[in-house]
Structures are given as C-alpha cells and as structure tokens.
Amino acid sequence: MSATTALTGRPVAAYDEDVVRLFVIATMFWGIIAFTAGVYIAFQLAFPALNLGLEYTTFGRLRPLHTSAAIFAFGGNALLGTSFYVVQRTCRAPLFGGWALSRFVFWGYQFFIVMAALGYVLGVSQGREYAEPEWYVDLWLTLVWVAYLVVFLGTVLKRREPHIYVANWFYLAFIITIAVLHIANNLAMPVSLVGTKSYSAASGVQDALLQWWYGHNAVG
Numbered sequence: 001m002s003a004t005t006a007l008t009g010r011p012v013a014a015y016d017e018d019v020v021r022l023f024v025i026a027t028m029f030w031g032i033i034a035f036t037a038g039v040y041i042a043f044q045l046a047f048p049a050l051n052l053g054l055e056y057t058t059f060g061r062l063r064p065l066h067t068s069a070a071i072f073a074f075g076g077n078a079l080l081g082t083s084f085y086v087v088q089r090t091c092r093a094p095l096f097g098g099w100a101l102s103r104f105v106f107w108g109y110q111f112f113i114v115m116a117a118l119g120y121v122l123g124v125s126q127g128r129e130y131a132e133p134e135w136y137v138d139l140w141l142t143l144v145w146v147a148y149l150v151v152f153l154g155t156v157l158k159r160r161e162p163h164i165y166v167a168n169w170f171y172l173a174f175i176i177t178i179a180v181l182h183i184a185n186n187l188a189m190p191v192s193l194v195g196t197k198s199y200s201a202a203s204g205v206q207d208a209l210l211q212w213w214y215g216h217n218a219v220g
Contacts, residue, residue: 023081030073096154185214
C-alpha cells in the first residue's frame, strides 16, 4: 500500500510496523520481569527465607537475572524497536532484508535473553558482571547483532531521503560500540565444544580492566 506526503508529494514506503510492535510488547514484558525480580531480591535482603532453600532462587542467582533483564531485555528491546521505527521514517524506506531478517533479529534476540536467563538460574555463568552468559550464548548474540547491523545499515543505504538524519548516526554508533564491547570482553576459550564452561582470553589485571571497560559502557 502506498501513500504520498502532503509536503513533498513523493510516495511513502510501506513500513514494517509489526516488528516494531513486537519489540514494544517485548519491552513491556521484560520490564515487568526485571522490576518484579528486583523487588523480590530486595525483599530477600530483609527476609532471607525468601531464598526458599533452593540454589535456583538465591540472591546470587536472581540478582544478575534482574540486572540483565533491566539492561539488555528491557533496555535492549526498547533500543532495537525504536531504531527500527526511526530508521524507516527518516529514510522513507522499509527495513532492509524484508520480513524474514527483521523477524530473525527479534526472535533471535528473545532467544538470547531466554538462554541467558536460564544460565543465571542454573548457575551457568562466566562470573563477569553484566557479561555473565557463557560462550555459546555470546556467539548467538553476535550472530543476531550482525543481522541487526545488516538490517539497519542496509535500510540507511537504500534510503529515499537524501539526508541522513542525526538520529541514525547515533543508532549506528550504538550498534557498532556494543559490538566492539561485546566481542572484546567475551573473547574466551571453551573447555569443550559440547560443554558450557569457558575461560577468558585475558587474565589478571588485563581481564579486570577489560571487564569494567565493558561493564560501565554497557550500562551507559
């Protein structure tokens, strides 16, 4: 379906609104999960019996679930969804890659969140704050992030609007920055290709510096 703008008379592309709606729904859903987990672990500090005597529901397991859900599930879905909304309108073009690639980004990102959350509860963790997911989860997120970059950059390159709005430069900077942080901080050697455990490529002070270079930028 096509339409024309009142100002230019030029045709407006059929935007992919559905994937944006999916990200909005996911943002609200994971926001509720994140804040509920935060309230629960806050009560655990006052009422330790809420640990329920189970390893899966201890403060140490649920705290990273809360922080990662707030940062990556709630915040991440909000950023991906708004970037897809903004880039289509400021470029006057539908998302590059069509329905399939944008849905892969959405469902792939949700799968990353679920894998990470299960790892926290089950104790499968690198023990690195804000970067707890193990190597196989990191690899999956890298694949999804590359697909996200392809969709976003491809949309900018095939734009019908001559000007590149500053919002798109900021979104592109965010995508590239997160990619650099994620890859550099999560370089690791798996103990086994069929196991979950890995060891960081860096060690000692260098490992700590790398981790908090990542940590503060990821939160920021």
